[in-house]
Amino acid sequence: xxxxxxxxxxxxxxxxxxxxxxxxxxxxxxxxxxxxxxxxxxxxxxxxxxxxxxxxxxxxxxxxxxxxxxxxxxxxxxxxxxxxxxxxxxxxxxxxxxxxxxxxxxxxxxxx
Amino acid sequence: xxxxxxxxxxxxxxxxxxxxxxxxxxxxxxxxxxxxxxxxxxxxxxxxxxxxxxxxxxxxxxxxxxxxxxxxxxxxxxxxxxxxxxxxxxxxxxxxxxxxxxxxxxxxxxxxxxx
Numbered sequence: 289x290x291x292x293x294x295x296x297x298x299x300x301x302x303x304x305x306x307x308x309x310x311x312x313x314x315x316x317x318x319x320x321x322x323x324x325x326x327x328x329x330x331x332x333x334x335x336x337x338x339x340x341x342x343x344x345x346x347x348x349x350x351x352x353x354x355x356x357x358x359x360x361x362x363x364x365x366x367x368x369x370x371x372x373x374x375x376x377x378x379x380x381x382x383x384x385x386x387x388x389x390x391x392x393x394x395x396x397x398x399x400x
Numbered sequence: 401x402x403x404x405x406x407x408x409x410x411x412x413x414x415x416x417x418x419x420x421x422x423x424x425x426x427x428x429x430x431x432x433x434x435x436x437x438x439x440x441x442x443x444x445x446x447x448x449x450x451x452x453x454x455x456x457x458x459x460x461x462x463x464x465x466x467x468x469x470x471x472x473x474x475x476x477x478x479x480x481x482x483x484x485x486x487x488x489x490x491x492x493x494x495x496x497x498x499x500x501x502x503x504x505x506x507x508x509x510x511x512x513x514x515x
Contacts, residue, residue, distance in 0.1 A: 319500050319501070321502075329507070329508070330490060330505045330506060330508045331444075331505040333502065333504065336500065336502065380444075384494075384501055387432055387449070387494075389434065389494065389503050391443060391444045392443075393443050394443060
């Protein structure tokens, strides 16, 4: 199994600013995933982050808007840049261990 | 590439009745399949998963699902609904892509349980 923590757990931000979300896993993992869950909707994969290489982004998501760092095998950050109210969502970090996907508690972001 | 379709954004059943939540998937490689439950303002909880082997898988809280390759389905069932089962349920498919495994979620089905 894997235990994932995220910081911050929630934040309220002004439009035009940026927020960096941190994800820490209690074991070393090759791939870390970032998802977004907009209000009342399902989870959408933003990108996959491998240690030591650039993240792979899904259609509709770009590095300039959601830069990701992956400095080691237990940590990753996701930055939501130049925020607008449409970015208000829960952002979740996830890892895959032994065929099972584990999720962090999420970061609830509200953009005013 | 893979995709997931959950039939019915809302399902309503009476307490004690059968619960059936439908999920169909597409995948170009053998998939792993999952059902997650999300209670209001809470995180995702894994109900059950299919990787290989027995096609009927049992999960927590009395739920089970059957992998039917010929129908590309992975429907979730529970013989008797309980009020506490009211939640959002997500079907997910995970498969190996060029960059490794990727898990895609369905749109979700909200289950209502009537007394």
